Amino acid sequence: MKIAILTSGGDSAGMNAVVRSVVKAGILKGCEMWVVREGYEGLVRGNSEYLKATGSETPPAIKSEPDTVPGYPPSILNSLRFGDGKRLRDGTGDYTGGRTLKGRYIVRVGWDDVRGWFSEGGTLIGTARSAAFRTPEGRLSAAHNLIKEGIDALVVCGGDGSLTGADVFRAEWPQLVEQLRSQSQITDAQAQAHAHLKIVGLVGSIDNDMAMTDMTIGAPTALHRICEAIDNINSTASSHSRAFVLEVMGRHCGWLALLAGVAGGADFIFIPERPPKEMPWEDEMCAAIQDHRRIGKRKTIVIVAEGAIDSELNPIKAEYVKEVLSERLGLDTRVTTLGHTQRGGRPCAFDRIMPTLQGVDAVAALLESTPETPSYMIGIRENKITRVPLMEAVEMTRAVAKAVAEKDFEKAVSLRDPEFLESFEGFISTATLAKEPYLPKEQASALIYTSSCLVSV
Numbered sequence: 001m002k003i004a005i006l007t008s009g010g011d012s013a014g015m016n017a018v019v020r021s022v023v024k025a026g027i028l029k030g031c032e033m034w035v036v037r038e039g040y041e042g043l044v045r046g047n048s049e050y051l052k053a054t055g056s057e058t059p060p061a062i063k064s065e066p067d068t069v070p071g072y073p074p075s076i077l078n079s080l081r082f083g084d085g086k087r088l089r090d091g092t093g094d095y096t097g098g099r100t101l102k103g104r105y106i107v108r109v110g111w112d113d114v115r116g117w118f119s120e121g122g123t124l125i126g127t128a129r130s131a132a133f134r135t136p137e138g139r140l141s142a143a144h145n146l147i148k149e150g151i152d153a154l155v156v157c158g159g160d161g162s163l164t165g166a167d168v169f170r171a172e173w174p175q176l177v178e179q180l181r182s183q184s185q186i187t188d189a190q191a192q193a194h195a196h197l198k199i200v201g202l203v204g205s206i207d208n209d210m211a212m213t214d215m216t217i218g219a220p221t222a223l224h225r226i227c228e229a230i231d232n233i234n235s236t237a238s239s240h241s242r243a244f245v246l247e248v249m250g251r252h253c254g255w256l257a258l259l260a261g262v263a264g265g266a267d268f269i270f271i272p273e274r275p276p277k278e279m280p281w282e283d284e285m286c287a288a289i290q291d292h293r294r295i296g297k298r299k300t301i302v303i304v305a306e307g308a309i310d311s312e313l314n315p316i317k318a319e320y321v322k323e324v325l326s327e328r329l330g331l332d333t334r335v336t337t338l339g340h341t342q343r344g345g346r347p348c349a350f351d352r353i354m355p356t357l358q359g360v361d362a363v364a365a366l367l368e369s370t371p372e373t374p375s376y377m378i379g380i381r382e383n384k385i386t387r388v389p390l391m392e393a394v395e396m397t398r399a400v401a402k403a404v405a406e407k408d409f410e411k412a413v414s415l416r417d418p419e420f421l422e423s424f425e426g427f428i429s430t431a432t433l434a435k436e437p438y439l440p441k442e443q444a445s446a447l448i449y450t451s452s453c454l455v456s457v
């Protein structure tokens with residue numbers, strides 16, 4: 001089998017571990033392994049720019065290596081020795097012997113090419129948001145390019161958008177092949193050999209916004225980064241008795257903001273799935289923060305997810321929250337936008353282990369797949385690597401966005417993993433002064449006052 005892997009959408013820590021794992025696992029199963037550079041954009045462009053520039057369809061063959069190493073069958077050895085370990089890594093795209101990768105987006109790789117990739121941040125094969133792949137013409141070109149290289153199977157590592165794209169591509173594949181055949185862009189034999197596209201998805205996104213998996217690749221690292229940032233901010237906030245409004249990523253999903261609230265001890269959080277119930281929400285936030293200040297808290301941390309909204313779907317922005325805290329409560333307030341520091345950098349251990357295990361399973365899923373089996377998304381549930389139908393996971397993820405758009409926030413939260421609601425309740429119980437149904441406000445405050453020290457809630 002010839003398997004190609006691409007990374008798409010927003011990059012995330014752990015994507016390189018996926019590529020490394022898929023390439024190595026594939027080679028050891030006797031597959032020929034390829035990477036597609038720059039996500040779907042590379043698939044759409046293929047290798048025709050290279051052909052135009054050099055007049056050659058493929059780069060000259062790589063210098064042959066000795067074909068015997070004790071313990072390795074020659075078939076594996078050939079794949080192991082295919083790469084030179086450098087050509088994808090250096091930004092110039094320099095290929096062995098001065099040949100260039102420029103204009104070549106679909107590239108065969110070997111064991112050496114991905115060595116040591118588990119600890120590298122971002123994605124070394126590049127990613128993109130491709131407008132062209134959203135069009136039928138773009139996807140036709142993508143199909144043509146895959147068939148030209150003889151690729152049978154595709155591994156896509158990306159967020160919900162990328163996996164939606166994968167699902168669209170898979171569903172359209174038979175028509176695309178037929179169109180290419182009827183336009184004589186491919187032969188009947190090619191059309192027959194590529195009648196089915198085997199596809200598998202792995203979820204690479206810091207947002208942890210995909211349904212039917214407990215964790216997405218890159219989310220744990222991003223959460224660690226946010227926690228470190230909160231720890232750093234806590235000390236300076238405490239010194240000055242200031243308030244800080246932290247904006248964290250998450251366009252449609254509040255997982256990062258919520259878990260950062262739990263792990264970092266925020267006073268108030270704003271997430272898209274569960275806006276403040278009271279309107280105007282400014283009153284609710286100010287009351288909560290005033291309560292905390294009243295019992296002696298010197299600092300205030302408010303976390304705002306990038307996509308936070310109120311119950312009328314109006315965006316809640318960090319700068320506005322700052323104004324409210326300054327004007328209504330007189331707090332000396334600063335805004336910190338963590339931005340792309342959350343996305344880049346070295347993956348934490350879990351973002352090396354999980355993608356490695358998922359990559360191995362992705363190859364197994366492709367090798368076991370038949371025209372009758374669905375395309376799978378490899379996820380993780382209760383610490384076990386899982387396979388779920390890609391289409392179902394995509395649909396369920398879309399259902400959350402729909403529920404939010406319809407202001408059905410209970411449904412939106414219920415469609416997230418059970419852990420989401422538990423975390424929300426955990427946040428309420430530990431980061432805010434207990435309110436009903438736990439304890440009436442006065443009792444809760446009294447309880448805290450009677451303890452020998454002031455409790456930092």
Ligand SMILES: Nc1ncnc2c1ncn2[C@@H]1O[C@H](COP(=O)(O)OP(=O)(O)O)[C@@H](O)[C@H]1O
Nearest residue numbers: 009010129130133134158159160161162165168
């Ligand atoms: N409905 C779709 N049809 C075809 N391609 C899509 C679709 N949605 C997303 N894609 C492709 O996936 C890419 C990445 O999606 P995006 O939502 O930007 O990131 P992410 O995968 O991180 O959520 C898009 O730029 C586009 O090429």
Ligand SMILES: O=P(O)(O)OC[C@H]1O[C@](O)(COP(=O)(O)O)[C@@H](O)[C@@H]1O
Nearest residue numbers: 009010159205206207249250251306
């Ligand atoms: O800077 P970019 O690439 O435009 O992306 C910003 C977005 O990417 C993310 O980090 C990840 O989102 P995706 O998983 O959809 O790519 C979002 O949290 C953020 O809104």
